[in-house]
Amino acid sequence: MGRTGSLMSPWIERQAAFIDHAVRAMGRRRAHQIGLWLVYTLLVFLLASVMLFAHALRHEARLLLRDAPELVVQRLEGGRHALLSAAHLESLRAIRGVGQIVPRLWGYYYDPISRANYTLMTPHDDPPPPGRMIIGAGIARVRGLAVGDLFSLKGGDGKSHALTVHGTFSSASELISSDLILMHEADLRPLLSIPEGWYTDLALTVAQPREVAKVAEKVMQRLPEARPILRAELLRTYHALFDWREGILLTLLSVVLLAFVILVWDKASGLGAEERREIGILKAIGWQTGEVLAMKLWEGAILSLSAFLVGYVLAYLHIFVAPAPLLEAMLKGWAVLYPAFVLPPRVDGVQVLTLFFFTVFPFIAAMVIPAWKAAVTDPDAVMR
Amino acid sequence: MIFQPAILALLFADLVAILLLSWTLVLAYRVVRHWDLHRSTALQVRLERQTVLAATLVAFACLTQGLSLLLLVHTADALSELFTGAMCAVGTLNAAPGGFIALDLRIGLFFLAASWLVVHLLDGRCPDYPLTRAKFGLLLGWLPMSILAAWWQGFYFLGLKSDVITSCCGGLFDARGASFTAELSGWPVRPAMWAVGISWLAVTAAALRVALSGNGARLLALLAAINLLVMEAGVVSFVSSYVYEHPNHHCPFCMLKVDYQAIGYGIHGPLFLATALSLGLGLAAQLNPTRDIPDPARPLARRLAHVVLRLSGVLALVLVWVVQRSHLRLME
Numbered sequence: 061m062g063r064t065g066s067l068m069s070p071w072i073e074r075q076a077a078f079i080d081h082a083v084r085a086m087g088r089r090r091a092h093q094i095g096l097w098l099v100y101t102l103l104v105f106l107l108a109s110v111m112l113f114a115h116a117l118r119h120e121a122r123l124l125l126r127d128a129p130e131l132v133v134q135r136l137e138g139g140r141h142a143l144l145s146a147a148h149l150e151s152l153r154a155i156r157g158v159g160q161i162v163p164r165l166w167g168y169y170y171d172p173i174s175r176a177n178y179t180l181m182t183p184h185d186d187p188p189p190p191g192r193m194i195i196g197a198g199i200a201r202v203r204g205l206a207v208g209d210l211f212s213l214k215g216g217d218g219k220s221h222a223l224t225v226h227g228t229f230s231s232a233s234e235l236i237s238s239d240l241i242l243m244h245e246a247d248l249r250p251l252l253s254i255p256e257g258w259y260t261d262l263a264l265t266v267a268q269p270r271e272v273a274k275v276a277e278k279v280m281q282r283l284p285e286a287r288p289i290l291r292a293e294l295l296r297t298y299h300a301l302f303d304w305r306e307g308i309l310l311t312l313l314s315v316v317l318l319a320f321v322i323l324v325w326d327k328a329s330g331l332g333a334e335e336r337r338e339i340g341i342l343k344a345i346g347w348q349t350g351e352v353l354a355m356k357l358w359e360g361a362i363l364s365l366s367a368f369l370v371g372y373v374l375a376y377l378h379i380f381v382a383p384a385p386l387l388e389a390m391l392k393g394w395a396v397l398y399p400a401f402v403l404p405p406r407v408d409g410v411q412v413l414t415l416f417f418f419t420v421f422p423f424i425a426a427m428v429i430p431a432w433k434a435a436v437t438d439p440d441a442v443m444r
Numbered sequence: 445m446i447f448q449p450a451i452l453a454l455l456f457a458d459l460v461a462i463l464l465l466s467w468t469l470v471l472a473y474r475v476v477r478h479w480d481l482h483r484s485t486a487l488q489v490r491l492e493r494q495t496v497l498a499a500t501l502v503a504f505a506c507l508t509q510g511l512s513l514l515l516l517v518h519t520a521d522a523l524s525e526l527f528t529g530a531m532c533a534v535g536t537l538n539a540a541p542g543g544f545i546a547l548d549l550r551i552g553l554f555f556l557a558a559s560w561l562v563v564h565l566l567d568g569r570c571p572d573y574p575l576t577r578a579k580f581g582l583l584l585g586w587l588p589m590s591i592l593a594a595w596w597q598g599f600y601f602l603g604l605k606s607d608v609i610t611s612c613c614g615g616l617f618d619a620r621g622a623s624f625t626a627e628l629s630g631w632p633v634r635p636a637m638w639a640v641g642i643s644w645l646a647v648t649a650a651a652l653r654v655a656l657s658g659n660g661a662r663l664l665a666l667l668a669a670i671n672l673l674v675m676e677a678g679v680v681s682f683v684s685s686y687v688y689e690h691p692n693h694h695c696p697f698c699m700l701k702v703d704y705q706a707i708g709y710g711i712h713g714p715l716f717l718a719t720a721l722s723l724g725l726g727l728a729a730q731l732n733p734t735r736d737i738p739d740p741a742r743p744l745a746r747r748l749a750h751v752v753l754r755l756s757g758v759l760a761l762v763l764v765w766v767v768q769r770s771h772l773r774l775m776e
Contacts, residue, residue, distance in 0.1 A: 111449060114449075273528075292528075293528075295525070296525065296526050296527075296528075296606070299525055299526055300526055300606050303447065303448050303449070303526075304447050306447075306449055307447025307448055307449055307451075307452060308447055310447075310449050310452055311447065311452065314452070314456070349493060349496050350496050353496060353497070353500060357500070410450065410515065410518045410519075410522070411449075413453075413511065413514070413515060414449050414450050414453040414515065415453075416511075417453040417454075417456060417457045417511070417515070418452075418453055418456060421456075421457060421460055421508065422456075422460060424504065425460050425463070425464060425504065428464075428497070428500055428501055428504065429467070429497065429501075432496065432497035432500070435496075436493045436496075436497075
């Protein structure tokens with residue numbers, strides 16, 4: 061161990077000396093480097109923001125869907141969503157492997173004043189008392205409602221139904237509750253014109269998660285007009301959607317990256333008189349081409365790694381502290397009642413590696429050939 | 445599926461590596477044809493200068509190939525969430541034609557790149573550069589292989605469709621099947637353990653010999669190559685069962701998941717690195733006209749053999765730890 065350690069140290073000392081020299085050389089050419097560094101940092105910031113944001117959204121979707129039912133059964137009529145009756149529910153009870161079947165009552169309500177759609181729902185457990193409702197923070201915000209206020213909704217029967225605000229959801233759950241109104245079954249049915257004994261859809265729990273697909277198949281046999289929706293499918297759809305948006309943005313930003321690489325090449329190719337003199341002196345005092353090349357590469361590595369680090373930290377702050385003002389509309393989508401939420405910080409090692417591939421690799425690749433051209437300069441040609 | 449960030453990064457990295465290697469191709473040809481250190485012609489001086497650059501570019505491409513393998517395996521694992529029926533990287537690699545060939549080519553490139561780097565390091569220690577012509581000759585074969593791997597990987601990724609129902613490791617590594625992987629899964633535990641133990645001992649002894657004397661690099665490379673195959677067979681046969689604590693779960697990819705402490709990286713990391721270093725040492729000896737490591741490079745070769753020894757030690761510790769902590773008992 062000691063032997064190898066003692067043999068390794070000259071190499072490390074040598075590299076440390078290169079780094080030291082590179083840092084001093086860069087310090088002497090501050091003005092030349094700072095512009096490049098700023099553009100580089102901005103580029104890493106943009107790319108990292110896209111990746112961090114998409115990753116956090118994917119994670120959030122996964123967490124939200126964790127509590128969703130494994131299987132939801134809807135009925136189609138003429139290819140459109142239709143109501144299910146108690147008889148339909150009974151026909152599914154006999155399927156082996158199905159645990160609980162919860163009939164769900166919900167629907168959408170368009171509010172012409174706020175020009176937004178609300179989701180009306182009757183919770184299966186512990187619904188609000190008749191004549192009262194619990195509203196999401198988004199609705200409370202756009203309609204200026206507080207607990208105790210009366211809120212009138214126009215029902216499918218043409219009449220106005222005034223309900224008292226019984227409570228509001230906390231902002232912590234805003235991602236799922238922003239546009240939500242919970243009310244008693246007796247209030248919801250006339251509002252959405254759902255007759256007694258009919259439901260919007262059915263939520264099924266399946267005892268053995270591996271059997272979900274089989275149960276869905278059996279549901280289709282018993283109710284050919286049914287559309288089973290698997291939780292895993294929902295999750296996959298979200299995953300694919302965010303991946304796709306992220307990929308499109310990254311592809312667009314790659315064009316910017318290419319322009320940057322060309323800029324780096326151009327900058328690195330055009331050696332200043334001062335830099336030429338410096339390389340000439342180094343070679344005159346005995347530096348080899350490989351050593352000058354190593355020193356120039358260390359310059360590139362220091363510049364790119366510091367820009368990478370600063371850009372990544374700025375992106376982290378942008379996404380998780382300033383809730384992503386630059387990317388929100390593009391990656392999250394858009395709606396009148398869009399929930400205000402802060403994403404919990406998530407950093408993935410492979411994501412950092414991916415970003416590294418996108419930014420540091422092309423930069424160093426663009427540096428190598430101009431650095432070599434500088435390194436093979438004849439000292440006498442420069443010194444003369 | 446092509447718009448996955450990790451897929452874009454992989455394609456991008458391939459493009460960079462191919463561009464760098466292409467730049468060195470003409471030089472590689474010239475070195476093979478005209479390299480002669482004893483002549484002081486203008487061409488020779490130019491070649492000597494250019495080989496410094498080319499070696500840097502190729503070293504950079506090597507690094508890209510190494511990281512690409514890691515990223516490909518992890519991406520395949522992460523994408524398994526998108527395919528019905530996929531539980532791990534096997535499902536993703538099965539979801540489109542050419543997945544496993546893309547992975548095999550990537551693994552091949554990793555060993556080629558790492559071996560080339562070792563040869564290059566050893567060559568740099570010798571004043572007469574005895575391996576230069578041969579190592580640049582290798583580049584002529586490396587570029588077509590890189591292009592093939594990139595093309596195959598691109599073809600595979602373009603073929604990935606999210607609505608595909610794929611089959612996963614349960615089918616591929618089922619001991620009751622008739623395929624080669626099924627045969628491996630069904631390999632009885634006791635002989636498999638003996639084979640893994642003997643193979644490990646043989647490589648360790650060969651590495652010790654190189655570390656002490658600098659001799660026997662070609663034997664080390666041969667044993668390391670055999671050891672890689674035996675270890676992989678052992679992982680499928682019994683290590684996997686200990687990791688998952690299930691006698692019929694033989695997948696070598698599921699253990700890359702965080703659910704199993706990503707122990708797969710702890711096993712394959714030291715194994716691949718030790719094999720790559722050993723292959724590099726053997727290749728350097730093979731390329732040298734004396735069929736052994738050149739004298740000035742021996743101190744470095746011995747240090748690299750020390751690293752192989754350490755990596756083998758880490759691998760053994762990880763394997764023992766996996767078997768020790770498991771609640772599964774495959775033998776009385």
